[in-house]
Amino acid sequence: MATLHLPAALSAYAGGQRRVEVALPGPGTVAALLEAVGQDHPGVRQRVLDELGALRPHVNVFVNGESIRYLTGLATPVGDGDEVWVIAAISGG
Amino acid sequence: MSILLMVGTTKGAFLFQGGVDRQEFEPTGPHFPGEAIYALAFDGRAGRRRVLAGTESSHWGSVVRCSDDLGRTWSDPAEGNVRFPDGTGAALTRVWQLQPAGDERPDTVYAGVEPAALFRSDDAGETFELVRGLWDHPHRSQWQPGGGGLCLHTVVPDWADPDRIWVAVSSGGVYRSDDGGASWQARNRGVRVEFMPDPHPEFGQCVHKVAQAAGRRDTLYMQNHGGLYRSDDGAESWADIANGVPSDFGFAMVAHPADPDTAYAVPLESAMFRCVPDARACVYRTKDGGASWEPLGKGLPQRDAYLTVLRDGFATDGMRPAGLYFGTRTGEVFASADEGEGWRLVAGWLPPVLCVKAAVLS
Numbered sequence: 245m246a247t248l249h250l251p252a253a254l255s256a257y258a259g260g261q262r263r264v265e266v267a268l269p270g271p272g273t274v275a276a277l278l279e280a281v282g283q284d285h286p287g288v289r290q291r292v293l294d295e296l297g298a299l300r301p302h303v304n305v306f307v308n309g310e311s312i313r314y315l316t317g318l319a320t321p322v323g324d325g326d327e328v329w330v331i332a333a334i335s336g337g
Numbered sequence: 338m339s340i341l342l343m344v345g346t347t348k349g350a351f352l353f354q355g356g357v358d359r360q361e362f363e364p365t366g367p368h369f370p371g372e373a374i375y376a377l378a379f380d381g382r383a384g385r386r387r388v389l390a391g392t393e394s395s396h397w398g399s400v401v402r403c404s405d406d407l408g409r410t411w412s413d414p415a416e417g418n419v420r421f422p423d424g425t426g427a428a429l430t431r432v433w434q435l436q437p438a439g440d441e442r443p444d445t446v447y448a449g450v451e452p453a454a455l456f457r458s459d460d461a462g463e464t465f466e467l468v469r470g471l472w473d474h475p476h477r478s479q480w481q482p483g484g485g486g487l488c489l490h491t492v493v494p495d496w497a498d499p500d501r502i503w504v505a506v507s508s509g510g511v512y513r514s515d516d517g518g519a520s521w522q523a524r525n526r527g528v529r530v531e532f533m534p535d536p537h538p539e540f541g542q543c544v545h546k547v548a549q550a551a552g553r554r555d556t557l558y559m560q561n562h563g564g565l566y567r568s569d570d571g572a573e574s575w576a577d578i579a580n581g582v583p584s585d586f587g588f589a590m591v592a593h594p595a596d597p598d599t600a601y602a603v604p605l606e607s608a609m610f611r612c613v614p615d616a617r618a619c620v621y622r623t624k625d626g627g628a629s630w631e632p633l634g635k636g637l638p639q640r641d642a643y644l645t646v647l648r649d650g651f652a653t654d655g656m657r658p659a660g661l662y663f664g665t666r667t668g669e670v671f672a673s674a675d676e677g678e679g680w681r682l683v684a685g686w687l688p689p690v691l692c693v694k695a696a697v698l699s
Contacts, residue, residue, distance in 0.1 A: 253397065257415055287415030291397035294428035295420045302396045335395045337348050337371035 246277055246322050249329045250288065257287025264288075268322065274305055275318035277328060292330055302335040340654055341407065341696045342672070343388065344664055345374030348688035350390055352408045357697070359660045359674035362683050368408050371395075375649070376448070378435035379696035380461060383443040386698065389462045391432025391448070399429050401448060403462050407698075412463070419448055419456050419465045425472065427452050434649070435462070436492040441499040449489035453480055453506045457518065468518045471504070476523060476540050480509035483543050483562070490648055491547050497554040503547055503572060510542035511559070511572050524572035531563050546590040546648045547572075550597035558600040558627070560590040560648075565602060567627045578627025583614040589651035593676075594659050598626045601653075601677060603646040603663065612643040620651075620663070622677050636680035637671060644669070649692035656697060664690025 248264045255262050258281075266280050275297065282289030292303050297318070299305065305312045306329040312320040322328060342353040342362055349367030368374075369392045376391030388408060393399040401418050402411045421427040434449035448456040448465050454472050456465035471477070471489075480487055488507055495501035500517040503524070510525040523540040530542050543562035550556035559566040559575060564585050566575040579585035584604040593599035602621050606614045613619065618637035621630040638644070645666040654660035661673040668687040671680045 256413075285415075290415065290417045291394075294398065295417075295423075296426070296428045298428065300396065300398060332396045337373060337395055 245324055246272075246326045246328055248277065248281055249327065251330060251332055253332065254288055254291055254330065257291065258285045268324070271321060271323050273318060274307065274312055274320045274322055274328065277322050278318075288330075302333040304331050304333045305329065306331065339698045340656075340660065341379060341388075341698050342654075342662055342670075342683065343377040343379065343692075343694040343696075344670055344684070344687065344690055345377045345390070345649075345692040346664075346668070346688035346690050347373050350374040350377060350392075350408075351684070351687060352388065353670075353683060354407070354698075357656065359654075359672055360681075362672070364684065365408055367688075368411065369402075373431075373691065375691050376401075376432045376435040377692055377694045378437060378446070379694060380437045380446065381696060381699075382437060382440055383461075385461065387461060389435045389437075389446065391435055393431050399432050401432060401435065401458075401462055401465065414463070418458075418463065419450060421454070422467055425467070427454070430486065431488065433488045433490040434492050436494065438494045439496050439499055442494075447492040447494065447502070449492050449504060451486045451488035453477070453487045453489040453509060455489055455492065455504055455518065470514065470519045471512065471521050474512070474521050476509065479541065480506055481541065483507040491544070493547055493549050493557070495554060496549065496551075501571075503549070503557070505544040505547050507545070507562075508541055508543040510540045510544055511547060512540075513572055524568075525575070526573065527575035527577075528559070528561055528566055529564060545588045548590050548592035548600065550592050550600070551595050553597035556597050556626075558590050558592055558602075560587050560602055562586070562608065565590075565627065576627075578623070580628055581630045582621050586611070587646075588648040589646050589663065591651050591653050591661065594653050594655040595657055596624070599624045599676075600627070601651070601661065602630070603651060605645060611645050613645075616640060616642050618642045618644050618671075620661070620673075620677050620680075633673075633677040633680075635678065636673075636682075643667070647691060649694075650690050652693045652695045654695035654697055660695060662693050662695050664693045666690065 351366035353362035355362035438445035491505035619632040619634040
């Protein structure tokens, strides 16, 4: 089981949760985790990834405190006990 | 009856309501604070009172949202409702235009988007599907982005024929379909470009806005990236009508809601300095199909005004006399209740205005 932490702006798309426990069938990746979350909470996936499955430019994902942009992106491994954070990057309107 | 004035800005949407005398307007908003609103539309067909908004979060992407209570509540489609299908290799950047079809297709709404593509909704804006006929056009791979990106920013459904649609792409030019979107032909003959070796290519023009005349279905007006044009044959050919304007550069173009010979433009100094000429704000009106244009500046700032009006920043409410409204990148919204003869400030300190639309509420 991995834990996905969501920003307040996305909690509405996860039934009000800021923290979602995600069951992974085995060793997985950030992409697989987001796909799994998207099964129950498609609005979360839509706002983190675009139609091509790419991470939106102003969204950052951290695995155990490390930005996946400096790891292997969406292919960054995620396993049981890992903590994954979705955080809005420095941007705004 | 009342007037609904819809203003999209870089930081949200503002909805104003006022009387049909068009003197005072009360705002609500910002709706979607912090999000860029490039597209707004009102759908009053089939008994609806629906406002549609193309919203763009710098973080979370773009969707089309609907309100059936004039902005008190909005839909928020969780999964996104304008999505490029698998295999296209494209992802939505922005919704540039929302355009309800005519009364014969009361549930159809078109969306022009970036990257340049046309989407169609047949459930009044709840969900959209890519119009494949245009996406698969052999020209598409040669379209080039303008300063605003490669976008389909204008959709003009023919009021006389539900199967005829014009679209404009920057920079691809005008395309017309006569079969409901199944096939498309470039319609740019006579429209020049300044940024290619051939000044009259079949396509590739940076068309900024196209408007269809009322009551004369084959007459269209165009503000090009350099050039004002009119077509009298449904865009088969275009003739230069930049007669007496201080500049033929600009973005916006509005056709009068009843008189096919009357149209309005807001010339800007040049492509390299996109502000009103001589720092004097004027709307230009032709009443003779472009043979001549007259400046309309009463009530508008006539000195030290560095205003810019974008392609969807100018609209009419469709009434007689025509109400006209425009917004600026410096956050002003001006209104005229008398076909442009005089103007008054509706709002003065909004975020940069991206689009202005108006409708009559019955």
